[in-house]
Amino acid sequence: MTTDAPPPAPPPPVPDELWVRLGRSAFRARFHLDARDRAYLEAKGVATVMSHAADFIAGRLAPAHPARDGRQTPWRGHPVFVAQHATATCCRSCLEKWHHMPKGRALEPVEQAYILTAIRIWLDRERAR
Numbered sequence: 567m568t569t570d571a572p573p574p575a576p577p578p579p580v581p582d583e584l585w586v587r588l589g590r591s592a593f594r595a596r597f598h599l600d601a602r603d604r605a606y607l608e609a610k611g612v613a614t615v616m617s618h619a620a621d622f623i624a625g626r627l628a629p630a631h632p633a634r635d636g637r638q639t640p641w642r643g644h645p646v647f648v649a650q651h652a653t654a655t656c657c658r659s660c661l662e663k664w665h666h667m668p669k670g671r672a673l674e675p676v677e678q679a680y681i682l683t684a685i686r687i688w689l690d691r692e693r694a695r
């Protein structure tokens with residue numbers, strides 16, 4: 567007999583206030599997709615790019631003590647990397663400062679889902695620019 571796991575909790579909504587705060591940061595606001603990022607996003611499709619995002623978050627951010635924390639997210643080379651810098655989801659210090667996710671413990675699935683939601687919203691906004 568198998569027991570079904572409960573459905574995962576939905577992530578908390580990304581507050582509008584986050585986008586206001588990010589917009590006030592000259593550092594965060596300067597990140598945008600370039601032509602190459604846009605072409606990649608359109609060629610691969612948002613769903614595939616978001617599956618890459620899920621892998622990046624799970625592998626590079628979610629562990630309690632990520633490898634090379636603070637330097638694990640390249641500045642360019644994938645639209646999600648750019649989105650991570652723009653949304654302050656690039657390393658555990660930024661997640662703690664901007665998103666109140668404490669360092670030193672693994673990220674919960676619901677926190678990873680929240681990060682992915684923020685990245686998705688940012689990518690959608692960039693595509694609409």
Ligand SMILES: [Zn+2]
Nearest residue numbers: 656657659660
């Ligand atoms: Zn960071």
